[in-house]
Amino acid sequence: MALEDLREDMEMCSKCSICKFIPLEMVKGFEHANACPSITKYQFNTYSGGGRMNIGVAMLENRLEYDDNLKHIIWNCQTCGACDISCKYAMDMEVLEPIYEFRIRAVEKGATHPALDKVINSLRKQGTMVPGAKGRRSDWATGLGLKDATREKVDVLYHVGCLSSYDREAQKLARATVKILQKAGVNFGIAGENESCCGGRAYQMGYKEDFLNQAKKNMDMIQKAGVKTLITACADGYGAFKVLYDKFNLKGDMEVLHITEYIDRLIKESKLKMTKNVNMKVTYHDPCYLGRLGEPWIHWEGKKIPGIMRRFEPPKELRRGANGIYEPPRDVLNAIPGVSLIEMDRIKEYAWCCGAGGGVNESNPEFARWTATQRIDEAEMTGAEAIVTACPWCIKTLNDAIKENGSDLNVYDIVELVEQAI
Amino acid sequence: MSEERLNKEAYRALEDVVGPDYISDAPAVLDSYAYSGKGSGELFNPRFAAIILPKETTEVQAIVRLCNKYGLQYKAASTGWGSRGSGGMIWIDLRRMNRIIEINEKNMYAVVEPYVIGGQLQAELMKRGLNYNVIGAGANCSALPYAAHYGGGHMSETTSLRERNILGAEWVTPDGEIIRMGSLGSIGEWFCADGPGPSLRGLTLGTTSPMGAMGVFTKAATKLYPWSGPIPYPLEGHSPCYYTNEMPPNCLYRYYSFPTAEDMSEAQRRISENEIAYEIMGFTAAMMASNIGTNNEEDYAYCEQFLKEMQGPGFQVIIIGNSPRDFEFKKKLLERIIEDTKGESLKAVEDPKIAGGMLWRSIRITASTRECFRAGGAFGVVLGGSHPYNEEIRFVRQVVEIKKEWIKKGVLRDDHGGYLTWTHEHGHLGHAETLFQFAKGPEAGEAVKDMIQKGLQIAIDSHYGVTLMVADELHYLFGPHTCNYHLWMKKIKQAFDPNEAAEPSGFISGKN
Numbered sequence: 001m002a003l004e005d006l007r008e009d010m011e012m013c014s015k016c017s018i019c020k021f022i023p024l025e026m027v028k029g030f031e032h033a034n035a036c037p038s039i040t041k042y043q044f045n046t047y048s049g050g051g052r053m054n055i056g057v058a059m060l061e062n063r064l065e066y067d068d069n070l071k072h073i074i075w076n077c078q079t080c081g082a083c084d085i086s087c088k089y090a091m092d093m094e095v096l097e098p099i100y101e102f103r104i105r106a107v108e109k110g111a112t113h114p115a116l117d118k119v120i121n122s123l124r125k126q127g128t129m130v131p132g133a134k135g136r137r138s139d140w141a142t143g144l145g146l147k148d149a150t151r152e153k154v155d156v157l158y159h160v161g162c163l164s165s166y167d168r169e170a171q172k173l174a175r176a177t178v179k180i181l182q183k184a185g186v187n188f189g190i191a192g193e194n195e196s197c198c199g200g201r202a203y204q205m206g207y208k209e210d211f212l213n214q215a216k217k218n219m220d221m222i223q224k225a226g227v228k229t230l231i232t233a234c235a236d237g238y239g240a241f242k243v244l245y246d247k248f249n250l251k252g253d254m255e256v257l258h259i260t261e262y263i264d265r266l267i268k269e270s271k272l273k274m275t276k277n278v279n280m281k282v283t284y285h286d287p288c289y290l291g292r293l294g295e296p297w298i299h300w301e302g303k304k305i306p307g308i309m310r311r312f313e314p315p316k317e318l319r320r321g322a323n324g325i326y327e328p329p330r331d332v333l334n335a336i337p338g339v340s341l342i343e344m345d346r347i348k349e350y351a352w353c354c355g356a357g358g359g360v361n362e363s364n365p366e367f368a369r370w371t372a373t374q375r376i377d378e379a380e381m382t383g384a385e386a387i388v389t390a391c392p393w394c395i396k397t398l399n400d401a402i403k404e405n406g407s408d409l410n411v412y413d414i415v416e417l418v419e420q421a422i
Numbered sequence: 423m424s425e426e427r428l429n430k431e432a433y434r435a436l437e438d439v440v441g442p443d444y445i446s447d448a449p450a451v452l453d454s455y456a457y458s459g460k461g462s463g464e465l466f467n468p469r470f471a472a473i474i475l476p477k478e479t480t481e482v483q484a485i486v487r488l489c490n491k492y493g494l495q496y497k498a499a500s501t502g503w504g505s506r507g508s509g510g511m512i513w514i515d516l517r518r519m520n521r522i523i524e525i526n527e528k529n530m531y532a533v534v535e536p537y538v539i540g541g542q543l544q545a546e547l548m549k550r551g552l553n554y555n556v557i558g559a560g561a562n563c564s565a566l567p568y569a570a571h572y573g574g575g576h577m578s579e580t581t582s583l584r585e586r587n588i589l590g591a592e593w594v595t596p597d598g599e600i601i602r603m604g605s606l607g608s609i610g611e612w613f614c615a616d617g618p619g620p621s622l623r624g625l626t627l628g629t630t631s632p633m634g635a636m637g638v639f640t641k642a643a644t645k646l647y648p649w650s651g652p653i654p655y656p657l658e659g660h661s662p663c664y665y666t667n668e669m670p671p672n673c674l675y676r677y678y679s680f681p682t683a684e685d686m687s688e689a690q691r692r693i694s695e696n697e698i699a700y701e702i703m704g705f706t707a708a709m710m711a712s713n714i715g716t717n718n719e720e721d722y723a724y725c726e727q728f729l730k731e732m733q734g735p736g737f738q739v740i741i742i743g744n745s746p747r748d749f750e751f752k753k754k755l756l757e758r759i760i761e762d763t764k765g766e767s768l769k770a771v772e773d774p775k776i777a778g779g780m781l782w783r784s785i786r787i788t789a790s791t792r793e794c795f796r797a798g799g800a801f802g803v804v805l806g807g808s809h810p811y812n813e814e815i816r817f818v819r820q821v822v823e824i825k826k827e828w829i830k831k832g833v834l835r836d837d838h839g840g841y842l843t844w845t846h847e848h849g850h851l852g853h854a855e856t857l858f859q860f861a862k863g864p865e866a867g868e869a870v871k872d873m874i875q876k877g878l879q880i881a882i883d884s885h886y887g888v889t890l891m892v893a894d895e896l897h898y899l900f901g902p903h904t905c906n907y908h909l910w911m912k913k914i915k916q917a918f919d920p921n922e923a924a925e926p927s928g929f930i931s932g933k934n
Contacts, residue, residue: 011862014795015459017501017539017562023661024561024788027541028654029549030522043475043517044446046454054457055450057465069448089662090791092718308798308835308861315719322660349661 003101007060010053012093012310019049019083019095022350032345032378035082037353037371046073049083049095056098059105066111074106075113075363078371079204080288080353085321092310092318096293103206115362116205123210127196131362133166138192140164140171144178147189150225154189156181156262157227159241161234162197163392169399170392176419177233177259183422184272188231194221198232200240200289205359215240215250222254233259233415235391236357238325239289246297258290260390260414264328267335274421277338282412283384284333284341285375285398286351287391292321321349329390329414336421342382352378354394361397372401379409386410388417428471428512432492436474436512439484444475444518455513459504461800461862461870468509477518479592479600479640485514486638487598490923497634497925500536500564506633507925514638522546523641524612530646531589533612536566536639544786553649553785555581560790567591568639571631571928572890574808574853576703576784578846579694581647583808585627586847589615589643593626596637596919612643628911629807629897630890633928636918650744651700655782662716666778672743674753675777675784677710678765679736686735687815687843689763693739694849696759698752701740701784706840707732708859710768712792713783714776721797724770729838733766737844740781797835799862802870803855804877805890811852815843817886818854821877825856828869835859894930 021027022035034040039048046055055073058064077099084096106112122131140160149157158181164174181188199214218241222230232238235258242256257265266272286292298317305311326348333341346352355361355371376398379387387409389395398411428436428447437445446452452469471494476482482498489496489512497507498514507513520537527550534543541561547553557563558575567573568591573584581587590606590613603626605611607619615623626636652670659665669675680686693699705713707728708721715721741756743749760767771777783789794801804821806814818841826839835858843854858873860866878899881889888900888907901908908930915922915932922932 011465012795012799013457013459014791014799015457015502015504016560016791016795018791021539021541021562023664024541025657025664025782025786026661027539027545027561027786029545030538030542033539033542033545043444043515044451044454044473045515045517046451051454054454054459057457058450058453061465063453063466064450067448067450069446070450073450085661090789091796308832308859309718309722310796310798310861311718311722318717320660320662320716322663326660 001097001101003056003098003105004060006094006098006101007057009093010056010098012091013050013053015050016090017050018090019087021086022346023086023089026350028345035086035350037080037355037374038077041367041370042076047076049087049099052077052099052102053095056102059102066106066109071106071111071113074103074111075116076360076367078288078353078355078357078360080357081293081321082350082353085292085349088318088320094318100203100206104208107206113359113363116359119359119362120202120205120207120210123197123202123214128162128166129197129201130162130166136193137165137195138190140174141178141190141192144175146178148192149189149227150191150194150221152189153226154187156186156188156229156231157222157225158188158190159198159230159232159237160190160195161232161237161392163396164234165195167392167396170396173233173392173395173413173415176413176415179419180263180272180415180422184266191221191225198237198240200236200244201359203240203244204357211244212248215245215248219245219250219252223252227254229255229257231257231259231262233390233413234393235287235290235294236393239293242294243297258294258325258328258390260329260332261325263418264331267332272422274336274418276421278336278417278420279338280386281340281342281384282333282386282388283344283379283382284330285354285379285387285389285394286326286348287389287394288351288353288357290390291324291326291351292349294325295319295321295323324349332414332418333388336417339417342384344378344382346378354389354397356393356397361393368397369401369404372397373405376401376407376409380407384409386412388412388414390414432488432494433472435488436472436485439481439488440474440476445472447472456505461802461860461866463867467505470507470513471510473513473515475515475518479594482514482594482638482640483598483600485512486594486596486923490597490921493921495923495925498638499634500566500569501539501562503559506928508927511925519640525550527552529613531612531643532646533641533643534565535641536564536569538565539563540565541786541788547646548649548653551649552646553577553581554644554646555584555587556787557584558787558790560787562791565644566639566642567644568631568642571633572805573631574846576787577701578853579702579844579848580700582847585623587645588623589613589645591615591642592640594638594640596924597921625914628929629888629907635915635924635926635929637924651742651785657782664779664782665775666782667775669774669778672746672749673781674741675738675771675781677705677736677738677768677771678760679732679734679768680763680765681733683735683815683819685763685765686737687812689759689765690737690843690845691811691849692759692763693756694845696755697848698741698755699739700742702737702844703784704737704842704844706837706842706857708797708835708837708840709793709842709857710771712796713780713789714771718796725837727770728768731768735841736768738780738784740784794859797859800866801857801859802873803857804873806854807887807889808846808851808853809887811845811849813886814852814854817881817884818843818856820880820884821856824873824876825858828858828873833860833866833869893928894926897930
């Protein structure tokens with residue numbers, strides 16, 4: 001879908017400012033009413049979801065050039081989707097889709113960001129979003145005796161993801177995931193050197209062609225291997241395989257599960273027992289691409305019904321964040337003996353982003369850390385000892401912010417706590 | 423698009439006030455502010471010369487003085503709907519002025535800066551068993567009592583109107599003086615608008631809010647009222663569908679329709695006189711449908727259903743009991759009044775899931791965007807004033823006949839000619855509106871113009887008083903019939919703004 005196709009959606013913006021705040025019914029006080037990191041940091045209306053709709057229309061009206069200022073606006077957005085969900089509390093219009101398309105157009109026009117170009121070069125050369133990645137993709141698995149899903153028949157393919165494959169800190173999450181699956185007796189494998197980046201982050205950054213290349217490459221491998229179920233412990237990967245691949249009709253009938261969904265299933269089927277106490281007060285951070293943006297893609301084709309009211313035939317259902325993955329991670333946490341879960345003010349469909357998305361980690365790490373610091377402050381206010389999440393990118397960004405600004409909070413991935421409990 | 427650029431000297435001087443991060447004349451930034459968001463006009467207004475975001479009152483003062491010095495016009499706004507003002511002016515975005523200065527529980531007032539939104543202030547107040555007059559534009563709009571064009575809202579029955587809630591206030595005059603009004607001006611306390619100290623409430627408001635044409639209001643205090651409802655409110659679900667599994671204790675939500683407007687107004691009047699409702703709000707079938715429906719499909723279906731079920735005009739009532747006995751008394755009295763006035767409850771909204779959600783939405787005022795914009799992207803409204811209740815009813819019933827004509831032509835959404843009336847301050851005053859939804863685009867321009875022009879003429883011809891309006895030329899329409907008040911407004915504008923630095927649209931120009 002091109003930016004032109006979303007013109008009517010963008011023109012629906014009434015500048016009501018709802019996109020700047022969490023759904024208004026859930027505003028619990030003065031603190032934590034903001035939804036969007038970009039407008040909260042940069043303040044000008046232009047950086048809000050609504051502001052982005054307004055300049056999207058301006059672009060279609062040929063009012064704007066890709067100058068440095070416009071590029072700053074384009075690339076300083078985590079594509080976290082909070083504006084989209086808040087707007088859709090009140091309106092029937094797309095907000096995140098035009099933001100993606102604006103980026104895609106910027107890339108097509110060469111209005112890119114050098115740091116993002118570097119990441120994409122890494123993707124093109126090495127198949128990973130971790131620039132300067134050293135060693136082989138599956139080095140982390142050495143000695144674990146894992147099946148190669150491209151050669152052996154497995155029930156489940158564990159897609160490890162770029163960060164957990166190459167980042168030394170994040171590799172422990174991959175090993176924890178493996179331990180859990182082994183403990184539950186799951187017949188699983190990895191793709192090893194045949195695994196490649198899911199491409200999701202490339203899409204968020206506007207590099208649509210690179211995303212599509214990755215998606216096709218991955219699905220070729222997956223189909224040849226005869227994989228029916230894919231699990232990933234990365235929220236970006238989850239969003240890509242489950243939602244984006246489906247959006248572009250590439251997913252087929254493959255079942256895509258996040259590791260928290262899979263562990264939840266294993267626990268409920270009594271295939272995984274958590275017996276050891278993990279005495280800890282924790283709060284849970286919903287990753288954007290697992291939470292509000294983790295809900296299935298809704299295919300629709302039709303036309304607008306003539307008349308005053310903006311309705312469609314057949315009825316057009318919008319993704320509003322209600323069907324994201326919210327309960328499985330919470331159910332898993334609640335199933336761990338000794339863990340006490342305390343919620344933050346902004347949760348589930350209106351959770352505050354960690355700051356990593358949309359390439360901001362690379363294009364503006366200071367902004368990413370600032371966003372994470374806001375989240376850490378919010379987590380601290382709950383009285384929790386740790387902030388637990390379900391994505392290595394969130395873990396990295398939250399830890400980077402703590403390193404810079406300090407906090408007594410520990411940061412864990414759910415798989416680490418489950419690993420301790422089994 | 424206007425390319426009227428700010429000269430470098432003026433830009434630098436303004437930049438020195440706020441720092442380079444908080445001023446911009448970049449085309450993309452200007453366009454996001456120039457986008458009109460309106461339904462029936464041009465997509466973009468002429469670009470402003472620059473956008474500036476002050477943090478402190480002293481910065482606002484410095485900006486205003488520089489505008490006077492360099493012959494620039496400015497307009498300040500906080501949350502706002504749409505874009506207002508003229509090309510080439512400085513837009514002062516008050517977004518960074520977002521502090522709650524004080525919540526004084528004992529003396530029941532709160533002091534805020536312009537970019538505290540209603541939702542934030544109300545949530546803080548509710549934790550303390552308090553509430554305030556959230557304006558009808560909604561929780562996403564500024565909580566500053568000076569900020570709104572029309573300061574009535576869903577809770578005006580118990581929390582009155584903006585102009586009656588304003589207490590002490592801090593004002594940067596159009597030429598850059600800081601005036602502290604009311605008790606703030608003499609003893610540094612916020613509790614009173616009219617003294618001891620300068621009493622300028624009427625002068626600074628006019629008939630309606632000055633819409634940025636009389637300088638900048640940087641802080642103001644608003645009165646507080648008790649809140650006896652539950653906190654936290656037991657909401658379930660996900661956006662956009664939040665609901666309750668059961669109605670919280672001592673709370674009631676109902677929507678009643680009536681065979682005739684006379685019956686409806688009698689019911690509203692009696693409920694008000696008996697002071698039993700926490701909220702009375704006139705809603706049309708379409709507005710009810712927008713509130714309950716979480717998308718246009720549901721909205722459409724609910725509206726069709728409600729139009730079939732409703733006998734005629736109606737309104738919603740919320741009762742919040744201060745105790746079980748208080749609740750039972752109010753509920754019984756309400757039932758009696760409804761029976762006497764032939765009211766019928768809308769069955770669909772008696773469902774506790776729907777009623778509990780509606781109660782919360784209507785107290786938090788979170789659905790105004792749905793009501794106004796979701797259907798077709800645009801709305802218009804012919805507003806009454808805040809006048810004796812019966813006058814308002816008569817006014818709106820005449821205006822709605824024009825609406826029906828445009829509905830017949832297929833230009834406005836068909837809600838069977840709905841209008842809304844509700845009482846303020848337990849019936850001492852009332853207000854009426856003819857709200858109409860239409861599809862965004864130039865096609866409805868003629869209808870909007872016609873509705874407003876004819877509506878105002880009705881107000882003049884039938885002596886219904888001055889309506890709420892946002893265009894200076896309209897003051898010239900009403901003024902000659904109302905003691906030439908517009909000439910006095912003009913003199914006030916001239917006296918306080920000799921350079922016409924505060925952009926006058928929406929109020930009145932001081933120029934002859």
